[in-house]
Amino acid sequence: MDFAELVRGFPELTTTGLVQGAIYALIALGYTLVYGVLRLINFAHSEVFMIGTFGAIWTWAAFGLDSNSGAPSVGRSLLLIALAIVAAALLSGSVALLIEVTAYRPLRRRNAPPLAFLITAIGASYALMELMGTLTQRRQVGSPALLPADTLFSIGGWSVTPVQMLTLSVAILMMVGLDWFVNRTRFGKGIRAVAQDANTAALMGVNKSRVIALVFVLGGLMAGVAAVFSDMKSGNTRYNIGFLLGLKAFSAAVLGGIGNLRGAAIGGVLLGLVENYGSALFGSQWRDLIAFVVLIVLLMFRPTGLLGESLGRARA
Amino acid sequence: MTAVRERWHSASSAIGRRVDGLPKSARITGLLAFIAFLYILPNKWFYEYLNIPGVWIPLYTTRNDMAAVLFYCAWIVLLSLGLNVVVGYAGLLDLGFFGFFAVGAYTVALLTSPESKLITEYNWLESPWPWLVTVPIAIALALLSGVLLGAPTLRLRGDYLAIVTLGFAEMIRIIAKNQDWILNGDRGIPQVGHPPGNYPDGTAIFQFEFKPYYWLLLTVIIGAVFLIRNLANSRVGRAWVAIREDEDAAELMGVPTFRFKLWAFAIGAAVGGLSGTLWAGQANFVNSSTFSLENSILVLAAVLLGGAGSIGGAILGGFLVIYIPEWLRSVGDVFGLPETATVFGNDFDVSPTSLRYFIFGILLIIVMIFRPQGLWPNRRRAAELKDRQKEVAVVE
Incomplete structure (x- = not known):
């Protein structure tokens, strides 16, 4: 127990924890959206994220940047990041849609038992991971340095780098946007209706298939941005990067209450923070343990997560 | 597609009916012949003889010793039999099954290895114990850890149980990896004891060769199948089915659901622990890398691929998830497939060895689309599913 370390590094731990938490939260949204609508743990979502990380690196490579090239000017960097976000989000979104169409839809047509979906998810996960492993020769791929690594601004002992600032602001923007989309638009109404009662929603004229596809694409977009x-x-990234991050993000979704969008956001950020504080306190080799301890302890006391499950249901 | 599906379904049920129609004596003879076949299988002269050159694709593995492949198959089969009790019978989704395997393996390693810190540092033991003595202890500890994990968590339902068991297994793995007091962290525990037994000429049977371990595992599996079968046909088994079909209804009918769920969990854990003892005996070395979540998922895939709730299915599934990827390694040798491909000046490793899990993943999806109930489902479960399919799906 190293309290001195925790107190001394508190500002930095908080910033990096928030950044990591934002990434968890964005991935967690994908798990939670699919779970909220289909009651299905989309185990292949971690690979959707993994492919997004390569999508971004390939985009940068297309502009001649790799891990050895120097940082371009700030304006050009921001443009490249924006491009990478679009490319990665599109790529992840299409992979998510591909998984839904090939691995889940045929099973749903046949009214398969819930556990069968788990197996196709595992199958899709193996296939995507190994495909990328082969394509990248199972090597670690470095990403170029884009924004300067020095401090953007600091208040007291609290310093923030440009990358951290950008991550947090874009993540918040995405989450607010998604929340607005689900709660305020017509498409969102369709998603909530299917989450509440799929068959009744279908009878009321909601196109169930399209809503489900939309949910997968939305989750994929979020994962692409996170990537x-x-x-x-x-x-850097690697073909098997999705596994641990996906696991943590899924834990974050459960932590906040799976099926609940705001829960996933809160769960992700909380997990990022707790992990950072915990690893300062107990040593960084215990980082991965902390996430699961927190999760299990919380589930003992609040079996449906912090905010409870609700995507469609009115909050009771 | 529908026609193919229908034909396959009717064909597979026709085989089932025909086997059912045979007299009992014929069925038992057939079973005994099959078991004998399994015992002979790891011998090189036998499996090479099975393959008629130029007629069949060799079904044995060329890249790896067939006995080793069969040992790993049997190992996963035993694990899937244990997990089948939890997932198939009681309907509890357990994603952390390797946690119990770890408990079994580490118990044996700690008690039988002369390098164990219990001996070298803490002097709790005078000398290493024989392997056989530690097996019941390991099973008991695995069972106990099943009860300890189950008691607080089994009140959670469905997917929450899945994530908690997953978290538990990861916790065991990370603790085993990082702490140094007893388990030696990543360096692991070497020189784990072997099962006892000597050949007539005095050399030990159980050394590093796979074949004797395969036979031992096969024998253990036959025993486990017998026990689990009887259990499934008893009051306990009926209670599990009731819980799986409708937990609330079962509770209302007076089935103490919590106690029976705990039973299923503990029995599954005990089988997992047993498998850990056998594995540690063969591998001679235990560290945390075997207990990764990927392996838990592989065992779950085995149970569901074979058909949850059916012993035959668990065996078939456990065999296939190891055998298919291993066999795919040798496919390249058989057909003379290229090892690398050059695209845009980059070399890619496209050998079946490298792509085997890619192919396996696609196969999993295809099999599940055509047989969502698994390859060899339990009849009762298949009937439950038929009911589901008859329910009107409103609009897709």
Whole structure:
């Protein structure tokens, strides 16, 4: 127990924890959206994220940037990041849609038992991971340095780098946007209706298939955005990166109450923070343990997560 | 597609009916012949003889010793039999099954290895114990850890139970990886004891060769199948089915659901622990890398691929999830497939060895689309599913 370390590093731990938490939260949204509508743990979502990380790096490579090239000017960097976000989000969204169409829809047509979906998810996960492993020769791929690494601004002992600032603001923007989309638009109404009662919604004229496809695409978009920031944060990616991050993000979704959008956001950020504080306190080799301890302890006391399950249901 | 599906369904049920129609003596003879076949299978002269050159694709594996492949198959089969009790019979989704396997393996390693810190540092033991003595202890500890994990968590339902068991297994793995007091962290525990037994000429049977371990595992599996079968046909088994079909209704009918769920969990854990002891005996070395979540998921895939709730299915599934990827390694040798492909000046490793899990993943999806109830489903469960399919799906 190293309290001195925790107190001394508190500002920095909080910032990096928030950034990591924002990435978890964006991935967690994908799990929670699909779960809220289909009651299905989309195990292949981690690979959707993984492919997004490569999408971003490939985009940068198309502009001649790799891990050895120097940082371009700030304006050009921002443009490149925006491009990478669009490319990664589109790529992840289409992979998510592909998974839904090939692995889940045929099973749903046949009214398969819930556990069968788990197996196709595992199958899709293996296939995507190994495909990327082969394509990248199972090597770690570095991402270029884009924004300067020095401090953007600091208040007291609290300093923030440009990458952190960008990650947090874009993540908040995405989450607010998604919340607005689900709660305020016509498409969102369709999603909530299907989440509440799929068959009744279908009878009321909601196109169930299209809503489900939309949910997968939305989750994929979020994962793609998370992927870009994950690349910039860690500076590299690998074909098996999705596994641990996906697991943590899924834990975050459960922590906040799976099926609940705001819950996933809160759960993600909370997990990022707790992990950082915990690893300062107990040593960084216990980082991964902390996430699961928190999760299990919380589920003992609040079996449906912090905010409870609700995507469609009115909050009781 | 529908026609193919229908034909397959009717064909597979026709085989089932025909087997059912045979007299009991014929069925038992057939079973005994099959078991004998399994015992002979790891011998090189036998499996090479099975393959008629130029007629069949060799079904044995060329890249890896067939006995080793069969050992790993049997290992996963035993694990899937254990997990089948939890997932198939009681309907509890357990994603952390390897946690119990770890408990079994580490118990054996700690008690039988002369390098164990219990001996070298803490002097709790005078000398390493024989392997056989530690097996019941390991099973008991695995069972106990099943009860300890189950008691607080089994009140959670469905997917929450899945994530908690997953978290538990990861916790065991991370603790085993990081702490140094007893389990030696990543360095692991070497020189784990082997099962006892000598050949007539005095050399030990159980050394590093796979074949004797395969036979031992096969024998254990036969025993486990017998026990689990009887259990499934008893009051306990009926209670599990009731819980799986409708937990609330079962509780209302007076089935103490919590106690029976705990039973299923503990029995599954005990089988997992048993499998850990056998594995540790063969591998001679235990560290945390075997207990990764990927392996838990592989066992779950085995149970569901074979058909949850059916013993035959668990065996078939456990065999296939190891055998298919291993066999795919040798496919390249058989057909003379290229090892690398050059695209835009980059070399890619496209050998079946490298792509085997890609192919396996696609196969999993295809099999599940055509047989969502698994390859060899339990009849009762298949009937439950038929009922589901008859329910009117409103609009897709």
